[in-house]
Amino acid sequence: MLRACLLTTALAAGLCLTGCEADEPPVPNLLLISVDTLRADALEPYGYGRPTSPNLARLAETSVVFEQAHATSSWTLPTLATVMTGELPSTTHTHTFASSLPLGFDTLAERLRAAGFDTAAVASHTFLGVKYGLHQGFTHFDDDLVNFIADSHNAITSDQVTAKARAFIEAKVAADRFDDGPWFLWAHYFDPHDSYLAHEGFSEPFGTETDRDLYDGEIAFTDHHIGALLSCLDELGLANETVVVFVADHGEEWRDHGSHGHGQTLYEEVVRVPLTLRVPGYAPRRVTEPISTLDLFPTLLELCGVAIPKDLPGRSLVPILAGGAGPDRALVSELRLGVAFDAIRRGSHKLIVDRKQQQVLLFDLATDPLEQRDIAAEEPELVAALRAELEQRLAEAHARGRGLAPSGSSDLSAAEAEALSRLGYAE
Numbered sequence: 001m002l003r004a005c006l007l008t009t010a011l012a013a014g015l016c017l018t019g020c021e022a023d024e025p026p027v028p029n030l031l032l033i034s035v036d037t038l039r040a041d042a043l044e045p046y047g048y049g050r051p052t053s054p055n056l057a058r059l060a061e062t063s064v065v066f067e068q069a070h071a072t073s074s075w076t077l078p079t080l081a082t083v084m085t086g087e088l089p090s091t092t093h094t095h096t097f098a099s100s101l102p103l104g105f106d107t108l109a110e111r112l113r114a115a116g117f118d119t120a121a122v123a124s125h126t127f128l129g130v131k132y133g134l135h136q137g138f139t140h141f142d143d144d145l146v147n148f149i150a151d152s153h154n155a156i157t158s159d160q161v162t163a164k165a166r167a168f169i170e171a172k173v174a175a176d177r178f179d180d181g182p183w184f185l186w187a188h189y190f191d192p193h194d195s196y197l198a199h200e201g202f203s204e205p206f207g208t209e210t211d212r213d214l215y216d217g218e219i220a221f222t223d224h225h226i227g228a229l230l231s232c233l234d235e236l237g238l239a240n241e242t243v244v245v246f247v248a249d250h251g252e253e254w255r256d257h258g259s260h261g262h263g264q265t266l267y268e269e270v271v272r273v274p275l276t277l278r279v280p281g282y283a284p285r286r287v288t289e290p291i292s293t294l295d296l297f298p299t300l301l302e303l304c305g306v307a308i309p310k311d312l313p314g315r316s317l318v319p320i321l322a323g324g325a326g327p328d329r330a331l332v333s334e335l336r337l338g339v340a341f342d343a344i345r346r347g348s349h350k351l352i353v354d355r356k357q358q359q360v361l362l363f364d365l366a367t368d369p370l371e372q373r374d375i376a377a378e379e380p381e382l383v384a385a386l387r388a389e390l391e392q393r394l395a396e397a398h399a400r401g402r403g404l405a406p407s408g409s410s411d412l413s414a415a416e417a418e419a420l421s422r423l424g425y426a427e
């Protein structure tokens, strides 16, 4: 597929560049694959011992794998709003079920569309419905799986997400002689989310006795259909001109700290997410330094040749992709879903502030990766420094969100509230 040069895209975005060298790299397509409720350590490329993810393992072998990627919260709407805006939940006003991403944000899809990308998304979760605002910038927004499935938490949709995503890519190739511009496709998979269902041909290696067994089978089923989407890139000769991002919105607690589900705490089992980037021209490697999903927004803009807004809270990961070091910066996450937690990680230390219980916990993830031993009482100076940095970052996040107040709430009906409750969300 022929592709317009970077200059064409840059000019479409209103940038002022001079010259378009013949050897300038072409603007890539962008395929963003997100999976709901997928904790990193449930995947083979993150060390899991069960065969949940052969296709994602193959993808990881050709990608830059971020071993310590942190989401900005532990449930869907705020974390995916971060991916689309590069902002923290306090900036995007996405703290509750009644939230909706304000229309004033210039989202990833809007920026890429302005730069000449054809933009498409396949939604499979309530929070990707139009009322929650994540649709902004997508010319093709397929939310049939949100709107026409009455009982989404008991539905199986990964096969349909792949079919819809493949149909978009195949249509782009078929139309290539008329339109050779790049495209951005976001495919969101939902099946690993509660309820945990058995999948014939996939669940058997894990058993169906426990929810955890079923969860692993759901991951294997989803992995299979992600593999079918990825193979489409190979079949159509697009793999070398497409950036492939794989990420989860958040993880899942299996009573690691006493509870089950997500959106209830900010421990690693819910905020540490898998993140891999396969970028033509960049060698695969594994990155151990902690990064935030805030960083995806500037990273993807840079890889697509689009200007990065100044003063974002995230930083482009392109220097890391190229083998360099990442920014020296703390990672922040927030949760206000009936609780009030904030967390900050700097280096191996992670501070969790429970504002309702007025409690502060400090963990050293280097020696205590499962966050079992609170050392706050032993490190008062470190606690104070991290607390001050956290409050500063949150104050900045709130300030960035002023003037972008919600344009309207998502106005849950009683039936929708009940459906969310069944999904395990309890505000």
Ligand SMILES: [Zn+2]
Residues within 6 Å of the ligand: 036, 037, 075, 076, 077, 249, 250
């Ligand atoms: Zn989710």
